[in-house]
Amino acid sequence: MVASEVLLFAPRASADFAAKIAAFMGVAISPLEEREFEDGEHKVRPLCSVRDRRTFVVQSLYGEPGTSPNDKLCRLLFLIAALRDAGARRVAAVIPYLAYARKDQRTQPRDPVTSRYVAQLLEAAGSDAVVTLDVHNRSAFHNAFRVPVVNLETAGVFADYLAKWLERRKACVVSPDLGGVKRAQALRDRLSSLTGRDIGTAFMEKYRARGEVSGDTLVGDVRGADVVICDDLISTGTTLARTALACHRASAQRVCAVAAHGLFTGDAEGTLERAHLDHLAITDTVAPFRLGKDFVDRRLRTVSVAPLFADAIKRLQDGRSLTELLGQAY
Numbered sequence: 001m002v003a004s005e006v007l008l009f010a011p012r013a014s015a016d017f018a019a020k021i022a023a024f025m026g027v028a029i030s031p032l033e034e035r036e037f038e039d040g041e042h043k044v045r046p047l048c049s050v051r052d053r054r055t056f057v058v059q060s061l062y063g064e065p066g067t068s069p070n071d072k073l074c075r076l077l078f079l080i081a082a083l084r085d086a087g088a089r090r091v092a093a094v095i096p097y098l099a100y101a102r103k104d105q106r107t108q109p110r111d112p113v114t115s116r117y118v119a120q121l122l123e124a125a126g127s128d129a130v131v132t133l134d135v136h137n138r139s140a141f142h143n144a145f146r147v148p149v150v151n152l153e154t155a156g157v158f159a160d161y162l163a164k165w166l167e168r169r170k171a172c173v174v175s176p177d178l179g180g181v182k183r184a185q186a187l188r189d190r191l192s193s194l195t196g197r198d199i200g201t202a203f204m205e206k207y208r209a210r211g212e213v214s215g216d217t218l219v220g221d222v223r224g225a226d227v228v229i230c231d232d233l234i235s236t237g238t239t240l241a242r243t244a245l246a247c248h249r250a251s252a253q254r255v256c257a258v259a260a261h262g263l264f265t266g267d268a269e270g271t272l273e274r275a276h277l278d279h280l281a282i283t284d285t286v287a288p289f290r291l292g293k294d295f296v297d298r299r300l301r302t303v304s305v306a307p308l309f310a311d312a313i314k315r316l317q318d319g320r321s322l323t324e325l326l327g328q329a330y
Helices: 012-025 069-085 114-125 138-144 155-162 178-195 238-249 268-274 293-299 306-318
Strands: 007-009 032-036 042-046 054-058 090-095 129-133 149-152 171-175 200-204 207-209 212-214 226-234 254-262 279-283 300-303
Touching: 007 012, 012 054, 012 069, 012 306, 042 069, 054 069, 054 306, 069 090, 069 114, 090 306, 114 138, 129 306, 138 149, 149 306, 155 178, 155 254, 155 279, 155 300, 171 178, 178 200, 178 226, 200 238, 226 238, 238 254, 238 268, 268 293, 293 300
Parallel strands: 007 054, 054 090, 090 129, 129 149, 171 200, 171 226, 226 254, 254 279, 279 300
Antiparallel strands: 032 042, 207 212
């Protein structure tokens, strides 16, 4: 099959990001009917034939004014099921930001493992593949699903972006916690390959219990270095702020931060405004609607991952390997 045969659907909430993917693929978004009812219920149906076709549904599951992650998840599940009922041969869920992925293990008695429940819902609705970006815990994500999953990584796009920022002096990629070390190492490896330089890594000691974060020890040498803090998402911004402060106290030269998903909850803008960061970069999986325009213009840079998703969808559609794209076997 060729890319022109792709049927790409997107509910209204994710239409902007889906349009970017479609533009890079050179296809049009397939039409949908979405209706709202007076009691808060809704329906969605494809307005073109999907019989015996491979289809892709784009829906990013972050909350925003008037639409919760639960609303978006429900619409995604109903659309996947409707496509299956209409005879679609395959349905892949393309979820740039996957809600509930952070709750991937029991930390207290009788805790829900919500990431696994979301996986079960997607499978039950009829999804036979899931594509997402920089999920919080890659191993837990893969183990939660019984269908093929693709966890795209930001290492390549951020390496291209950062190569222009880093100067010839010492550089280091820092993870804000031990769990993100592999993510930081992947970015370090891409940067080293791109720049031909030796780039170090470091990580912060971090403990979380009942919503409280502690630990402020930086493990690694950042003295005199341009430091890149690498994380999967930014919520309140406190983790980034703590890590940036620790790097400056350890005599780092400059400090920037990159993260796949910018949620910016609570007083994230104030926290990041006061943080010791030269600048901050995110991807476009989540719109930074919680931040003021002035902060966005002055402090925030956005790197699009739409080309990465477009490439992954085309490879899945054509039955080609993702190994070259991801740098690892799938």
